[in-house]
Amino acid sequence: MVKRLSLGEENCPVARALDVIGDWWSLLIIRDIFDGLHRFGEIQENLGVAKGVLAARLRNLSERGVLETAPASDGTAYSEYVLTKKGRGLFLVIVALRQWGEAYLYERGEKHSLLVETATNRKVAALQLMSSDGRELTCDKTSVQKLAK
Amino acid sequence: MVKRLSLGEENCPVARALDVIGDWWSLLIIRDIFDGLHRFGEIQENLGVAKGVLAARLRNLSERGVLETAPASDGTAYSEYVLTKKGRGLFLVIVALRQWGEAYLYERGEKHSLLVETATNRKVAALQLMSSDGRELTCDKTSVQKLAK
Numbered sequence: 001m002v003k004r005l006s007l008g009e010e011n012c013p014v015a016r017a018l019d020v021i022g023d024w025w026s027l028l029i030i031r032d033i034f035d036g037l038h039r040f041g042e043i044q045e046n047l048g049v050a051k052g053v054l055a056a057r058l059r060n061l062s063e064r065g066v067l068e069t070a071p072a073s074d075g076t077a078y079s080e081y082v083l084t085k086k087g088r089g090l091f092l093v094i095v096a097l098r099q100w101g102e103a104y105l106y107e108r109g110e111k112h113s114l115l116v117e118t119a120t121n122r123k124v125a126a127l128q129l130m131s132s133d134g135r136e137l138t139c140d141k142t143s144v145q146k147l148a149k
Numbered sequence: 150m151v152k153r154l155s156l157g158e159e160n161c162p163v164a165r166a167l168d169v170i171g172d173w174w175s176l177l178i179i180r181d182i183f184d185g186l187h188r189f190g191e192i193q194e195n196l197g198v199a200k201g202v203l204a205a206r207l208r209n210l211s212e213r214g215v216l217e218t219a220p221a222s223d224g225t226a227y228s229e230y231v232l233t234k235k236g237r238g239l240f241l242v243i244v245a246l247r248q249w250g251e252a253y254l255y256e257r258g259e260k261h262s263l264l265v266e267t268a269t270n271r272k273v274a275a276l277q278l279m280s281s282d283g284r285e286l287t288c289d290k291t292s293v294q295k296l297a298k
Contacts, residue, residue, distance in 0.1 A: 011261050013250030014180050014243055018173040020254060031163050035293050065253075086253045091288040092276050094163055096245040101162030104214075104235045105169060112160050114294040122281045124291060127241050130274040131266045139240040142273060144184050145263040 011147045020064050021090070025049060026057050030087060031094050033067065038080035066090070092127065099126055160296045169213050170239070174198060175206050179236060180243050182216065187229035215239070241276065248275055 009015035021027055025047070032043050044054050058081060061067045066087040072078040083090075098115060106112055115124050129137045158164035170176060174196070181192050193203050207230060210216045215236040221227040232239075247264060255261055264273050278286045 012180075013247045013254065013261050015177060015250075016254045016261075017246040017250035018176060020250075024167045024172065027167060028164060031161075034288060088288055089249050089253055092278060093242065093245040093249055095278060096242040096276075097166040098162045100238050100242055101164075101166035101169075104238055105162065105165045111296050112162050112165075113296060115291055116294050117280045117286060117290055118292045119290065120280070121294075124286060125279040125281050125283070127245075127276055127278065129241060129244060129276065131269070132271045132274050134274070137266060137273060139183060139237055141266055141268065142264055143267045145265050145270075147260050147262060 017093075020066070022057065022060050022064075025053060026061055026066075027090075027094065027097075029054070029057055029061065030066065030083065030090055033081055033083050033087075034091065034094065038082060039072075039078055040081070043081070061087070095124070096127055166242075169215070171206065171209050171213075174202060175210055175215075176239075176243065176246075178203070178206055178210065179215065179232065179239055182230055182232050182236075183240065183243065187231060188221075188227055189230070192230070210236070244273070245276055 009019075021030075028047055029043060032046055037043050037046055040051075040054065040058070044051060047054070058067070062069070065084055067081050067083050069079040070082050072080050095115065102112060116122055117124060129139075129142070131137050158168075170179075177196055178192060181195055186192050186195055189200075189203065189207070193200060196203070207216070211218070214233055216230050216232050218228045219231050221229050244264065251261065265271055266273060278288075278291070280286050
């Protein structure tokens with residue numbers, strides 16, 4: 001984001017998360033790495049993004065600790081981009097976006113990619129917010145407790 | 150996003166979701182409406198965003214069916230922005246961003262706002278991906294099944 005976080009926004013984990021991820025390109029890059037693309041050229045080709053844009057996003061994500069470079073797994077001179085633990089933590093953000101897209105942005109019968117459990121080839125369950133003692137919660141049952149100013 | 154979706158991206162619900170939401174401002178606007186801000190001036194003041202930017206984002210989100218306007222709940226001449234069912238569906242995207250922010254972007258002891266169950270005032274549970282038959286899944290147990298080209 002171009003805007004720097006205000007003090008109020010600093011207290012909001014949503015705003016801070018968005019500030020670190022940077023922009024949509026960055027989330028698509030992270031999605032691609034989750035999907036097994038690890039080289040600059042592979043990601044660039046898949047996204048159809050300008051090299052300069054991709055390089056800038058990769059640099060930002062590295063500086064923010066979301067990904068790191070590693071020697072190529074096949075022993076060649078290339079380096080590969082891999083997610084750190086912090087980067088892998090974004091998995092549920094991507095799953096939530098996917099499930100919203102699946103629910104609201106496709107016509108009935110329109111095809112899209114699927115997130116499956118690899119071992120069973122079955123579609124994963126829809127994410128569900130739960131209370132601390134395991135009851136299902138909807139958005140109208142929750143509220144954000146803000147810090148006193 | 151400035152870029153139009155390619156055919157490959159059209160098949161990806163993550164990309165389609167990001168294309169509809171638009172940018173980070175849009176998600177912060179949606180977060181604010183979840184948090185109970187419904188008027189242009191309230192949202193503008195909370196985000197510290199230029200009026201023109203906010204107006205454009207609200208217009209896009211309305212056109213995309215994420216929010217709609219309604220007469221002010223207090224009977225004044227103002228109109229209010231409320232989330233549609235499709236917009237409320239973004240709740241888990243915001244929760245996932247929040248929980249990632251909480252887990253990785255705050256120092257130990259550093260304060261931030263909390264998402265609680267209103268009735269109990271207790272923090273909600275961390276989101277967890279489950280298999281179709283209710284087993285916990287991690288990202289390395291899943292894969293994306295793409296459409297044949």
